[in-house]
Amino acid sequence: MLLSNQDFLKQLQDLFDARKSSGSVFLTEKRFTYEPAASTTAGAAGDVEMGEASGSGTGGEEGEGAAVKAEEEHKEYPCLLRATDGKGKQSKVKISTLIQPNDHETFSLAYGSLLKASLSSLRKKKKTKRKAAPSAAVGGSTFAVQLTKVVGPRRGAGVEKRRKLLRRREKEVKKLVARKKRDAER
Amino acid sequence: MVYYKRWEEFASASAALYEASPVKTRYCVRWRHEAGLLVLKVTDDRTCIKFKTRSAVFLNRFELLNRSLL
Numbered sequence: 001m002l003l004s005n006q007d008f009l010k011q012l013q014d015l016f017d018a019r020k021s022s023g024s025v026f027l028t029e030k031r032f033t034y035e036p037a038a039s040t041t042a043g044a045a046g047d048v049e050m051g052e053a054s055g056s057g058t059g060g061e062e063g064e065g066a067a068v069k070a071e072e073e074h075k076e077y078p079c080l081l082r083a084t085d086g087k088g089k090q091s092k093v094k095i096s097t098l099i100q101p102n103d104h105e106t107f108s109l110a111y112g113s114l115l116k117a118s119l120s121s122l123r124k125k126k127k128t129k130r131k132a133a134p135s136a137a138v139g140g141s142t143f144a145v146q147l148t149k150v151v152g153p154r155r156g157a158g159v160e161k162r163r164k165l166l167r168r169r170e171k172e173v174k175k176l177v178a179r180k181k182r183d184a185e186r
Numbered sequence: 187m188v189y190y191k192r193w194e195e196f197a198s199a200s201a202a203l204y205e206a207s208p209v210k211t212r213y214c215v216r217w218r219h220e221a222g223l224l225v226l227k228v229t230d231d232r233t234c235i236k237f238k239t240r241s242a243v244f245l246n247r248f249e250l251l252n253r254s255l256l
Contacts, residue, residue: 016219021220023218026216027217118219120219123222185191
């Protein structure tokens with residue numbers, strides 16, 4: 001349904017609330033370059049077909065596309081914003097709105113604050129330094145993570161227990177190295 | 187579909203896509219609250235780039251990206 005900007009924001013808020021426990025909210029934004037029917041006749045027949053198939057209302061200007069774009073590169077386009085809850089069958093909610101170029105600022109402020117408020121279940125990043133260089137692990141600084149200490153007889157009774165500890169320690173070291181590598185890349 | 191690991195790369199790639207074909211490029215967002223998952227997709231129907239996160243760190247950057255694309 002095409003709504004006004006305010007209605008869209010309100011319904012979007014409802015959509016976010018309704019989908020809190022399960023499901024998703026899908027938002028799509030694109031530049032709105034649909035021209036009224038007059039210019040579609042200028043394109044070739046082949047272009048009109050392609051236009052219909054694209055399904056987003058931007059068809060029909062393929063023929064003059066290059067010329068039009070060159071002239072109007074600095075023109076501001078309205079923005080089409082769609083939201084849905086992706087549910088199948090009858091109960092799918094689909095809303096959309098068109099934002100005119102002069103409304104961009106005000107809308108993006110309201111839209112931004114709505115998003116910030118609703119995307120609340122993202123994990124806050126913990127700043128604890130839980131990692132230490134694997135080589136400096138044992139003993140190291142106060143922030144070093146403690147690896148499993150391998151103790152026990154190397155042969156005879158109790159050797160299996162020692163081997164288990166050894167395996168566990170190797171796994172931990174591998175994890176630390178991978179994590180360190182991943183963080184170095186980020 | 188390419189998932190980007192780093193935000194900066196994703197942002198510059200999406201800007202490049204938009205520059206190249208502003209008519210066809212669209213920007214899609216998927217949000218799953220119970221999973222705390224945010225997925226961003228920028229596509230011009232020929233190439234598609236995505237970014238996925240569970241971390242709140244990206245909220246501000248995501249908002250900036252929204253503004254710049256509008």
